[in-house]
Amino acid sequence: MSSPDIILSARKLTKRFSGFTAVNGVDLDVERGTIHALIGPNGAGKTTCFNLLTKFLQPSAGNISFNGRDITGLAPAAIARLGVVRSFQISAVFPRMSVLENVRIALQRRRGDSFDFWRNQKVLNAYDEEARERVEEVGLTEFIGETAGELSYGRKRALEIATTLALEPEMLLLDEPMAGMAQEDVSRISALIRRIAAKRTILMVEHNLSVVADLSDKITVLARGEVLAEGPYEAVSKDPRVIEAYIGAGHG
Numbered sequence: 001m002s003s004p005d006i007i008l009s010a011r012k013l014t015k016r017f018s019g020f021t022a023v024n025g026v027d028l029d030v031e032r033g034t035i036h037a038l039i040g041p042n043g044a045g046k047t048t049c050f051n052l053l054t055k056f057l058q059p060s061a062g063n064i065s066f067n068g069r070d071i072t073g074l075a076p077a078a079i080a081r082l083g084v085v086r087s088f089q090i091s092a093v094f095p096r097m098s099v100l101e102n103v104r105i106a107l108q109r110r111r112g113d114s115f116d117f118w119r120n121q122k123v124l125n126a127y128d129e130e131a132r133e134r135v136e137e138v139g140l141t142e143f144i145g146e147t148a149g150e151l152s153y154g155r156k157r158a159l160e161i162a163t164t165l166a167l168e169p170e171m172l173l174l175d176e177p178m179a180g181m182a183q184e185d186v187s188r189i190s191a192l193i194r195r196i197a198a199k200r201t202i203l204m205v206e207h208n209l210s211v212v213a214d215l216s217d218k219i220t221v222l223a224r225g226e227v228l229a230e231g232p233y234e235a236v237s238k239d240p241r242v243i244e245a246y247i248g249a250g251h252g
C-alpha cells in the first residue's frame, strides 16, 4: 500500500499562554484532497490550533510543514502565497459593493493590484469573466449584481468563500463555517464545501457534529490541548474517551 499523500502536517505543536498550555504536543497529518475536521469540547484548543496552523499565532514549540516545506516561521501572507488560505470573516466582504465587485477585488488582490480598483474600466472588465466563474462556483449567479450587504447570512458566507477561492488556494482552512447559520443555510454551505473540496484540501474547525459527520473524511478530536482520538466519524463518535470528554464538558 502506498503511503498517504500528506499536504499539511504538524509535529509536537505546542502553545503556552503565560504558563497555561492551550495546545500540547499535537501531531496532525492532513491528507491531500480530503476534508479533515478538528473537533472537541469547549476549551479543547481547537481555535488555538487553527491559529497556529494558519500562522496567526506563533507556536511555543513544534513545527508545521506544508507540501514538505517547513512553514513554522512564516507569516500568514507568506503561507497564503504558498497556497494555504484561511477563510476570512464575513466582515471582510465589502457591504456596499455588489457580489461581482467583491470577487473582482479579491482577484485583483491576488494579482497584486490591490486598492487600485477604481482604475480603468477596461482593466476591471478583464477580471469579470473569472469573477463570474467564482460566483457561479459558490452558487450566487442569481445574486451577482446584488449589494453584498443585502445578502442573507448564508449567502454572505458563500460570497466570502468565493473571495477566498479567488486566491487559488491548494488548501482552505475554515473556522466554524456553520456558525450562526439557519438550517437551510447549513445545507447550502455543506453542499458548497463538498463542491469546492473536489479540487482542494479542507481543514475545518466545526461545532455542528452532524455537519462534521456528513462532510469529513477524517476527524481529529482534541481535548485539553491534546489529540484524544482520530479517524472517521463512525469510529471516533463511538470512542468512549471522546464520549466522556464531551459529556464531561457539558455537551452530553
Ligand SMILES: Nc1ncnc2c1ncn2[C@@H]1O[C@H](COP(=O)(O)OP(=O)(O)OP(=O)(O)O)[C@@H](O)[C@H]1O
Pocket: 017, 020, 021, 022, 040, 041, 042, 043, 044, 045, 046, 047, 048, 049
Ligand atoms: N490568548 C490567550 N491567552 C490565554 N489563554 C488562552 C488564550 N487563547 C486561548 N486560551 C485558553 O486556551 C484554551 C483553549 O482555547 P481555544 O479557544 O483554543 O479552545 P476551543 O477548543 O477553540 O474552544 P471553543 O470551542 O470554546 O471555541 C482555553 O482554556 C482558553 O481559555
